[in-house]
Amino acid sequence: EPSHEIFYYGDFPNTFAWGTTSSAYQIEGGWNEDGKGVSIWDEFTHKLQSQISDGSSGNAACDSYHRIDQDIKIIKELRGISVGYYRFSLSWPRIIPTGEINDGINQPGVDYYNNLIDELLANNIQPMVTLYHWDLPQALQDKYEGWLDQSGIIVKAFADYTDFCFKTYGDRVKFWITFNEPFITAQLGYGVAAFAPGHYSPGEGVYYAAHSIIKSHAQAYHIYNNTYRESQKGQIGITLNTNWVEPMTTTDLDHIEASQRSLAFSTGWFAEPIFNSGDYPDVMIWNVGNRSEYYNITYDRLPKFTEEEKELNKGTSDFFGLNHYTSNLIVPCSYYPEEGPTYDSDQEACGDGCAEWPPSASSWLYQVPWGIRKLLIWIKRTYGDPVIYITENGISEHFSDGLDDDIRVNYYKNYIDEVLKAIKEDDVNVKGYTAWSLMDNFEWAEGYSERFGLHWVNFTDPERTRIPKKSASYYRSLAGSGTYVRP
Numbered sequence: 001e002p003s004h005e006i007f008y009y010g011d012f013p014n015t016f017a018w019g020t021t022s023s024a025y026q027i028e029g030g031w032n033e034d035g036k037g038v039s040i041w042d043e044f045t046h047k048l049q050s051q052i053s054d055g056s057s058g059n060a061a062c063d064s065y066h067r068i069d070q071d072i073k074i075i076k077e078l079r080g081i082s083v084g085y086y087r088f089s090l091s092w093p094r095i096i097p098t099g100e101i102n103d104g105i106n107q108p109g110v111d112y113y114n115n116l117i118d119e120l121l122a123n124n125i126q127p128m129v130t131l132y133h134w135d136l137p138q139a140l141q142d143k144y145e146g147w148l149d150q151s152g153i154i155v156k157a158f159a160d161y162t163d164f165c166f167k168t169y170g171d172r173v174k175f176w177i178t179f180n181e182p183f184i185t186a187q188l189g190y191g192v193a194a195f196a197p198g199h200y201s202p203g204e205g206v207y208y209a210a211h212s213i214i215k216s217h218a219q220a221y222h223i224y225n226n227t228y229r230e231s232q233k234g235q236i237g238i239t240l241n242t243n244w245v246e247p248m249t250t251t252d253l254d255h256i257e258a259s260q261r262s263l264a265f266s267t268g269w270f271a272e273p274i275f276n277s278g279d280y281p282d283v284m285i286w287n288v289g290n291r292s293e294y295y296n297i298t299y300d301r302l303p304k305f306t307e308e309e310k311e312l313n314k315g316t317s318d319f320f321g322l323n324h325y326t327s328n329l330i331v332p333c334s335y336y337p338e339e340g341p342t343y344d345s346d347q348e349a350c351g352d353g354c355a356e357w358p359p360s361a362s363s364w365l366y367q368v369p370w371g372i373r374k375l376l377i378w379i380k381r382t383y384g385d386p387v388i389y390i391t392e393n394g395i396s397e398h399f400s401d402g403l404d405d406d407i408r409v410n411y412y413k414n415y416i417d418e419v420l421k422a423i424k425e426d427d428v429n430v431k432g433y434t435a436w437s438l439m440d441n442f443e444w445a446e447g448y449s450e451r452f453g454l455h456w457v458n459f460t461d462p463e464r465t466r467i468p469k470k471s472a473s474y475y476r477s478l479a480g481s482g483t484y485v486r487p
């Protein structure tokens with residue numbers, strides 16, 4: 001049961017990896033500069049502008065492509081006395097414009113990341129590199145339907161891309177993440193089409209995209225493990241986004257079972273093959289099969305792994321990368337308008353107002369600090385007590401809000417204290433925490449209308465000056481000392 005003490009206090013381990021994080025499409029800009037290829041997010045924001053709440057794009061974003069020095073400066077200032085980490089992602093089309101390495105690489109793009117990595121290390125900041133944070137080369141979508149491809153071409157293209165990155169940067173990068181939140185790519189990109197590439201197939205495409213992503217992840221892991229790990233001595237894993245869930249009524253068995261299915265269809269979908277059995281969760285196989293019968297569908301909407309592929313999937317992550325923002329109350333699904341993980345799982349998060357949790361500027365994000373502690377305990381128990389890095393955690397405020405972001409100070413104060421309880425009281429093996437995000441940036445379908453940064457960015461100022469918010473000095477005091485002091 002959670003500790004009754006509101007704040008736990010005490011020290012994080014002095015080796016704890018404190019840091020901040022960003023992603024290529026959300027901060028870089030330079031969308032077509034120096035030979036960079038088009039990504040599916042360039043295409044999506046240019047051709048489906050109405051899908052973005054403020055009609056904006058990442059064409060310029062924070063202009064980080066031209067401002068390595070400014071980014072290093074604010075990361076360094078955040079570090080305090082602890083060893084600093086900076087998690088960022090590589091833009092596949094900036095390095096390999098068409099996505100297929102035989103078409104050639106883009107040296108200026110390769111060098112942008114060489115310079116960033118060198119500057120980070122010169123300032124004693126460790127790079128944590130995400131290989132895929134949603135910006136697929138558009139050419140792969142046009143030629144092969146992107147992640148829907150089941151012929152193995154997309155798996156091979158990703159393998160060649162990751163092999164090139166390990167070879168080029170692996171002498172200095174010792175922490176690799178293959179995919180950021182594959183659930184979002186599959187469900188929002190190829191399921192409900194809310195995100196790039198905007199492919200609508202909630203009952204089938206969503207599962208085929210996830211299938212290729214899992215195989216691509218496993219392939220990248222084995223390339224690193226077999227070819228680079230011995231000489232480079234780094235680690236490689238995957239980052240999954242997980243909301244904690246509670247049954248709407250804790251005494252209602254239907255609600256309890258619905259919340260279990262929710263975890264299986266969001267996290268288990270990827271964590272079961274990678275951390276446990278090599279295959280999808282039983283409840284997914286069962287429910288999608290049954291729901292298919294319900295729709296008189298005779299073929300497998302949930303693709304099958306061969307026995308060999310299951311063996312290749314198993315144990316392919318050195319750590320559990322966790323992105324966590326919020327929690328949901330779950331009720332059994334009351335209608336079946338279409339197939340897809342939301343409805344195949346017979347559950348849904350109850351809407352606004354079903355709990356008195358404080359909101360944020362994001363419709364999906366409520367402040368539920370104790371949820372992260374329960375989630376960490378659940379991961380510990382469900383996936384074999386893995387090493388866990390919290391690779392994202394944060395909250396949004398509205399565009400118009402200023403630098404006094406008390407909402408973010410309180411969010412971090414409460415959430416990070418729950419992480420400390422999980423470490424100290426529940427013996428969960430959390431090794432690091434990188435806050436989302438270093439600075440305000442392009443928040444996908446919400447454009448610049450929701451701000452997640454520790455630093456404020458003026459997106460109408462050509463200089464894109466980064467200004468620390470109140471939360472930046474709070475986070476420096478906490479991460480800098482690693483000591484959780486009584487508020």
Ligand SMILES: O=S(=O)(O)CCCN1CCN(CCO[C@@H]2O[C@H](CO)[C@@H](O)[C@H](O)[C@H]2O)CC1
Nearest residue numbers: 023180181184194241323325364392436443452
């Ligand atoms: O209600 S809808 O379904 O129509 C749109 C839901 C939008 N989702 C909510 C969950 N979020 C997961 C965390 O996403 C992460 O967190 C950050 C904040 O979102 C992002 O900026 C990061 O890039 C991402 O890694 C991804 C975006």
